[in-house]
Structures are given as C-alpha cells and as structure tokens.
Amino acid sequence: MTLDSAPVREPRPRKAKSPAKPALKKSEATRQRILDAAAFVFRRKGYAHARLSDIARKSRTQTSSIYYYFDSREAIVFEVLRIANEKTALYVTNAMAELPSGASARDRISAAIHGHFRIVLSDNDYTSAHMKIFDQLPDKVQRHFLEVLDRNAGLWRELFEAARSEGVIGADVDLSVLRLLLLGMMNWSIEWFKPGRMSVDQIADQAVRMLFDGVGPRPATELADRA
Amino acid sequence: MTLDSAPVREPRPRKAKSPAKPALKKSEATRQRILDAAAFVFRRKGYAHARLSDIARKSRTQTSSIYYYFDSREAIVFEVLRIANEKTALYVTNAMAELPSGASARDRISAAIHGHFRIVLSDNDYTSAHMKIFDQLPDKVQRHFLEVLDRNAGLWRELFEAARSEGVIGADVDLSVLRLLLLGMMNWSIEWFKPGRMSVDQIADQAVRMLFDGVGPRPATELADRA
DNA sequence: GTCTATACATGGATAGAC
DNA sequence: GTCTATCCATGTATAGAC
Numbered sequence: 001m002t003l004d005s006a007p008v009r010e011p012r013p014r015k016a017k018s019p020a021k022p023a024l025k026k027s028e029a030t031r032q033r034i035l036d037a038a039a040f041v042f043r044r045k046g047y048a049h050a051r052l053s054d055i056a057r058k059s060r061t062q063t064s065s066i067y068y069y070f071d072s073r074e075a076i077v078f079e080v081l082r083i084a085n086e087k088t089a090l091y092v093t094n095a096m097a098e099l100p101s102g103a104s105a106r107d108r109i110s111a112a113i114h115g116h117f118r119i120v121l122s123d124n125d126y127t128s129a130h131m132k133i134f135d136q137l138p139d140k141v142q143r144h145f146l147e148v149l150d151r152n153a154g155l156w157r158e159l160f161e162a163a164r165s166e167g168v169i170g171a172d173v174d175l176s177v178l179r180l181l182l183l184g185m186m187n188w189s190i191e192w193f194k195p196g197r198m199s200v201d202q203i204a205d206q207a208v209r210m211l212f213d214g215v216g217p218r219p220a221t222e223l224a225d226r227a
Numbered sequence: 228m229t230l231d232s233a234p235v236r237e238p239r240p241r242k243a244k245s246p247a248k249p250a251l252k253k254s255e256a257t258r259q260r261i262l263d264a265a266a267f268v269f270r271r272k273g274y275a276h277a278r279l280s281d282i283a284r285k286s287r288t289q290t291s292s293i294y295y296y297f298d299s300r301e302a303i304v305f306e307v308l309r310i311a312n313e314k315t316a317l318y319v320t321n322a323m324a325e326l327p328s329g330a331s332a333r334d335r336i337s338a339a340i341h342g343h344f345r346i347v348l349s350d351n352d353y354t355s356a357h358m359k360i361f362d363q364l365p366d367k368v369q370r371h372f373l374e375v376l377d378r379n380a381g382l383w384r385e386l387f388e389a390a391r392s393e394g395v396i397g398a399d400v401d402l403s404v405l406r407l408l409l410l411g412m413m414n415w416s417i418e419w420f421k422p423g424r425m426s427v428d429q430i431a432d433q434a435v436r437m438l439f440d441g442v443g444p445r446p447a448t449e450l451a452d453r454a
Numbered sequence: 455g456t457c458t459a460t461a462c463a464t465g466g467a468t469a470g471a472c
Numbered sequence: 473g474t475c476t477a478t479c480c481a482t483g484t485a486t487a488g489a490c
Contacts, residue, residue, distance in 0.1 A: 027473070046363050048275025052466065064468080065474055073466070132362065136273050177425060177433055184415025185408045192407045206404050213440060254455070278483065292456055294485070 031069045033059040035083070038076050039125035047077060047133040077133070078141060084130035085148050091119035092155065105163035110208045112159060116186050117204040121193050131190055156183070168212070182211060258296045260286040262310070265303050266352035274304060274360035304360070305368060311357035312375050318346035319382065332390035337435045339386060343413050344431040348420050358417055383410070395439070409438060 037059035041050045052073060056063045070076045095115025096108060103111075119127055134142065160175045169175070185207060193203070264286035268277045279300060283290040297303045322342025323335060330338075346354050361369065387402045396402070412434060420430070 030473085046275065048273065048363060051464090062475060063466085064476085067467070068473060135359065136275060136363065173436075174425065174433060177430055178437070180419045181412045181416070181430075181434060181437065184418065185412040188411025188415050189408070191411065198401060198404060202401075203404055203408075206401060207408060209400075210405070210408070211437065257455085279485090280483075289457060290484085291458085291486080295455060300484070 030059075030061065034061065034066060034069055034076070035079060036125070039080050039083075039129045042077065042080060042129035042133050043125045047136040074138060074141065077137065078144075080126060081130055081134075081141070081145050084126040085145065085152065087124065087127055088116070088119050088130075089152055091115045091122075104168075105159065105166045106168055106212060109159050109163060109211075112156070113182075113186065113208055113211075114201060114204040116183075117189065117200050117207070120186055120190055121200045121203075123195075128190060131187060153179070153183075182207075257286075257288065261288065261293060261296055261303070262306060263352070266307050266310075266356045269304065269307060269356035269360050270352045274363040301365060301368065304364065305371075307353060308357055308361075308368070308372050311353040312372065312379065314351065314354055315343070315346050315357075316379055318342045318349075331395075332386065332393045333395055333439060336386050336390060336438075339383070340409075340413065340435055340438075341428060341431040343410075344416065344427050344434070347413055347417055348427045348430075350422075355417060358414060380406070380410075409434075 034055060037055045038050075040058055041054045045054065052063045052066055055076070056066055066076070070079075092112050092115040095111045095118070099107060099111055120131070134145070156179050157175070160169065160179055163169050164175065169178075189203065193200075261282060264282045265277075267285055268281045272281065279290045279293055282303070283293055293303070297306075319339050319342040322338045322345070326334060326338055347358070361372070383406050384402070387396065387406055390396050391402065396405070416430065420427075
C-alpha cells in the first residue's frame with residue numbers, strides 16, 4: 001500500500017523501448033547518476049553540508065549541468081526522499097508477502113520488523129540519506145514527506161490493532177506509544193550498526209523477541225523473584 | 228560517574244563570591260545568555276542552519292560581540308554539548324540515587340530508564356540540541372563527544388551485566404544489541420513525543436514493561452497460542 | 455565590553471557560447 | 473546537453489573606534 005502510487009512529481013511518460021533504441025533513454029542515465037550521487041553525498045555529509053559541486057564531481061558532470069536535469073538543489077533532495085520512501089515500503093511489503101495467507105498477527109509483525117530492519121541497515125544510500133538529512137530539510141519538504149510517512153505508518157497501526165484483537169497485546173499497552181517506540185528502536189539502529197558480529201536478521205530477531213515477550217497479557221510478576 | 232569530571236575546557240577559576248559583589252560575575256551572565264541562546268537556536272535550526280546572527284539576536288548582543296566570549300562558532304557548540312552531556316548523566320544518576328541500597332538490577336535499570344526519558348523529553352534546549360545536531364558537527368567535535376558518550380555508556384553496560392548475573396536476562400540475548408536497541412528507543416522518542424496524552428513516566432513505564440517481560444529467560448511459547 | 459564597518463570565502467544559480 | 477564565466481547573496485571572522 002501507498003506503494004503503487006506513481007511518482008508524485010515528474011510523470012515523464014516513457015514508452016518502454018518500442019522501436020530499436022538499446023536500454024536507457026539516452027541521458028536518462030545521467031539523471032540517474034546525479035540522483036545516485038546525491039544520495040551518496042547526502043548520506044555522508046548531510047543536507048546542509050552537501051555541495052552541488054560534490055554531487056557534480058561524484059556523478060561526473062558539472063555543477064551547472066545539474067540544472068539541466070533539476071530545477072534546484074531542493075528538487076534533487078525531494079526526488080531522493082521520494083525514492084527512499086518507495087524503497088522502504090517495498091521492503092516491508094515484500095517481507096510480508098512471503099507469509100502464508102493465514103499468518104498470525106505475531107508472524108506478520110515479525111515479518112514487517114525484519115523487512116524494516118533490512119532496508120534500514122541495507123547500506124542503501126537513499127534510505128540512509130533519508131534518515132540522516134530529514135530534519136535538516138526546509139519545512140516545506142519536511143511537511144510533504146511527513147504525510148507520506150504517516151500514510152506508511154498506517155500499515156503498522158493495522159498490524160498492532162490486529163494483534164490486539166488476537167489477544168497478543170495487553171490491555172494496558174498503548175498501541176501508539178508501542179508503535180513509536182518500536183520504530184525508534186529500528187530507525188536508530190543505523191547509528192550504531194556495524195556489519196560483522198551480528199547479522200541484520202539476528203538483530204531483528206532480538207527485537208521481535210523483546211517486543212512480544214514483553215507485551216503479553218500475562219503478569220510479569222514471575223520475573224520479579226530474583227536472588 | 229563521569230559526572231564529577233570538571234569541565235574539560237576553559238577552567239575559568241572563580242572565587243565563589245568572596246568580597247561583596249552580588250551574584251553572577253559581571254558579564255558571566257552575558258556568556259550564559261549566549262550559550263542559552265545557542266542551545267535554543269541549535270535545537271530548532273540544526274547546526275548548519277544556525278547563524279551567529281540568530282544567536283546574537285536571541286541573546287541580545289551583536290554578532291561580533293560573541294567573539295569576545297568565544298573563539299569561534301565551533302567553540303560555542305562544543306560548550307553546548309559539554310553541558311548537555313553533563314545534564315544527561317546528572318539526570319540518570321539522580322534517578323538511581325533515589326533507590327534503596329539493595330535494589331535489584333531490574334529496579335536499577337528501571338530507574339535509569341526513567342531518568343533518561345525524563346531528560347530526553349524534558350524540553351531542555353541543551354539536550355535536545357545535542358540529539359538534533361550531533362551528526363551535523365565537524366568530525367573533530369563528533370569524535371570528542373563520542374568518547375564522552377562511550378564513557379557514559381559504561382553505566383548501562385554495568386547495569387545489564389548485573390541483570391544477567393541476577394538471571395533476569397536470557398542467555399541468548401546479546402547485551403550490546405539490547406543496550407543499543409534500548410537507547411535508540413529512548414533517544415528517538417524526542418522525534419515524536421508531544422506533551423499531553425501520556426506522561427513521560429508513563430512512557431518510561433511502558434518501555435520498562437516491554438524490555439523486561441521480553442528479556443526473561445523463560446520460553447515465549449505460551450504466547451504463541453492464538454485464536 | 456560593545457558597536458560599526460568591512461574583508462574574505464563560499465556556494466547556489468544564471469547567461470550564453472558551443 | 474555540456475562547458476566557461478560570472479552574478480549575487482550569505483555568513484564567518486576581524487579591525488578598530490568608542
């Protein structure tokens with residue numbers, strides 16, 4: 001969901017590759033190189049410190065040539081974020097699509113968590129840049145993508161409501177707070193994750209374990225008997 | 228701990244208020260106003276977008292006057308972060324100091340979590356600015372404060388190791404990942420928290436509940452029976 | 455300690471030849 | 473579509489009077 005939505009800006013209708021032409025429309029490739037370079041630079045330097053000249057160098061063009069493809073620096077970052085959101089939604093829904101049809105709420109949430117961790121820690125410049133630069137962006141851009149983000153959050157809301165219906169979540173647990181704590185836990189992971197010791201799926205497993213064995217309706221008292 | 232450490236820079240020895248002078252050393256107050264203004268501005272605009280002129284206006288001085296008190300823009304942000312770290316450590320240790328001497332690991336971790344949430348969501352400009360601007364800072368500054376942060380993390384490590392000794396944490400749980408997931412959950416909360424519906428302590432309670440009832444050593448199977 | 459004036463560097467954006 | 477040249481705004485930092 002919210003995934004099949006076509007690119008918000010720049011429709012750029014393309015007729016697949018009708019007559020003879022090889023692959024990428026002539027300089028569609030250049031545009032793509034600029035976007036990739038932008039994601040790369042934004043991720044590493046943040047938005048404010050990213051220079052058009054950095055992006056130009058990385059994409060092997062001139063600063064002024066960028067203006068042939070984009071109206072402004074802001075237009076570039078806008079497109080980078082749009083792609084990032086598209087990718088994130090794709091990973092989560094893909095992970096869930098692999099489930100059997102009658103899967104439990106717990107299994108579905110678990111799959112969504114795995115999918116989310118996978119994209120956040122995937123070393124993808126677009127999604128990494130999104131995390132890093134979001135709050136450096138002009139208000140206008142932020143507002144636009146906060147709406148997109150909120151639409152995507154709908155998926156999580158539904159998952160947790162379903163879980164509550166199935167009796168997997170205690171009545172005293174606030175679903176909004178739970179959702180936000182969980183997303184924070186996942187999103188922050190990019191700040192500390194280093195590939196190597198633990199795999200992304202192992203980390204996701206641990207988060208799932210902590211989440212579910214914590215929100216169960218049974219009393220926690222049996223844990224309190226120590227020493 | 229790591230809290231009694233005196234300010235790293237600018238010793239500025241002061242003889243309390245020996246002779247007659249009223250309170251704040253004459254223009255020590257101005258310096259303080261500049262710092263408060265800086266924290267205010269950094270929090271709202273980020274580091275890169277914060278202008279010295281913004282700080283000057285907010286502190287009712289001139290841009291050039293700031294240079295009488297600080298060597299550079301970087302020196303200002305350095306001091307703001309130093310204070311932020313001091314405050315954070317203070318809140319956490321204060322929360323733990325209220326515990327009875329023989330408190331369990333669970334109780335101590337719970338207290339630390341409450342303390343951490345309280346400072347993160349306290350609407351304090353210094354700590355909020357810290358979260359917001361950290362990864363926009365020059366590498367040199369980041370490296371310095373990453374060391375400070377790591378020293379503070381030692382407290383959390385000890386807490387979790389003690390919890391494991393007391394048998395409150397399952398053997399299959401990785402303590403480092405657990406600590407980082409937890410800190411992420413807490414630190415990210417500033418992104419979504421809005422005062423009103425839930426209190427800070429209620430949110431902390433929910434985090435504690437999720438954490439502990441999830442890391443217990445007993446099997447989670449009893450949760451899996453749904454529908 | 456504070457103010458006015460200004461040097462100096464940077465970087466986004468545009469013009470226009472090719 | 474790409475390149476050179478350049479305009480122009482912004483912002484850090486300094487000089488020096490008061």
